[in-house]
Ligand SMILES: N=CN[C@@H](CCC(=O)O)C(=O)O
């Protein structure tokens with residue numbers, strides 16, 4: 551992600567006197583939360599982590615003053631390439647209307663009418679807003695273009711700003727199109743047009759959007775084209791989304807509000823090897839992450855996704871903002887974490903993990919180098935990307951203990967401290 555708010559970077563930075571450091575580093579096991587800790591960055595990478603009393607010297611020293619530190623948020627599900635406003639639709643929903651996929655068309659009209667300049671400006675502003683809230687790595691999607699030229703344009707613009715881009719041509723069948731003809735287009739020329747810009751493909755498998763059969767065609771064509779897969783599924787009702795995600799080895803199924811026990815078992819099955827005793831942490835093969843979107847659940851008055859049940863079944867969970875103008879007009883991961891703790895039954899550390907390591911797992915950047923040659927994100931360990939946030943609080947529990955308070959105190963992305971808006 552690039553914004554103009556980054557400050558110049560010293561060769562090395564020591565952040566010391568961190569009262570509580572939630573590393574989310576799996577290899578530390580139960581010792582992943584350090585007290586009185588310090589971290590050293592060299593360029594974009596973490597070069598040292600440990601007790602503040604043992605910390606080496608660095609070119610620059612930041613005294614955290616006992617505040618809490620944690621990885622930057624990894625937001626693995628957003629729709630930030632859009633223009634227009636759907637506040638009236640939201641207000642009608644709060645007055646009793648229910649959410650339907652058809653609202654997507656309103657944003658499609660407004661987005662098609664926006665220039666490249668305006669869409670880029672809007673996207674940059676949204677990414678900067680997310681970064682000011684502690685998000686240091688994010689995915690975004692196409693899906694408001696819904697014709698070949700517009701989907702290509704949105705993918706191209708997204709790729710200039712987001713860390714990873716997902717092709718969601720199969721978001722809605724545009725008005726006046728035959729569903730099967732449109733699905734064919736998504737699977738052929740449109741797919742070819744977006745390929746230079748995207749790493750992932752997604753399909754909205756839901757009543758009012760794409761059927762199981764159409765979704766299967768999209769997933770197959772996109773997999774054959776070499777894209778990683780994800781699915782918008784089980785948002786509005788019990789559907790085929792989670793099942794298809796497992797069948798196709800998708801990296802995530804997102805929303806998951808309406809899951810049967812069989813769906814949960816199928817998702818858990820993809821994590822069997824990961825969860826087996828004695829598997830080396832670095833060598834484990836990731837399964838299908840269940841991505842929960844609490845801000846969306848609240849904004850659509852949907853039943854909250856069963857994050858607790860999923861975790862208890864052994865499924866890896868991510869929390870993401872789903873920032874979009876229809877169902878979740880917020881990029882606040884602090885809000886998602888607070889909701890997951892207060893309403894979805896997660897512990898503080900489980901929610902932090904889902905919003906950092908879980909998102910990285912869903913984007914397959916939890917370990918090693920990502921597709922752009924960048925480093926692992928979502929956890930703090932030597933060699934990982936230096937993405938860290940300090941809270942204006944002594945512990946991360948304050949995110950849920952003081953919900954809605956402006957707790958993001960300082961953010962580093964790839965070793966660069968971001969200039970946060972003054973309060
Ligand atoms: N569910 C499908 N897509 C978006 C909503 C899109 C819209 O209504 O504009 C979502 O993830 O919630």
Ligand SMILES: [Zn+2]
Nearest residue numbers: 627629782872
């Ligand atoms: Zn979405």
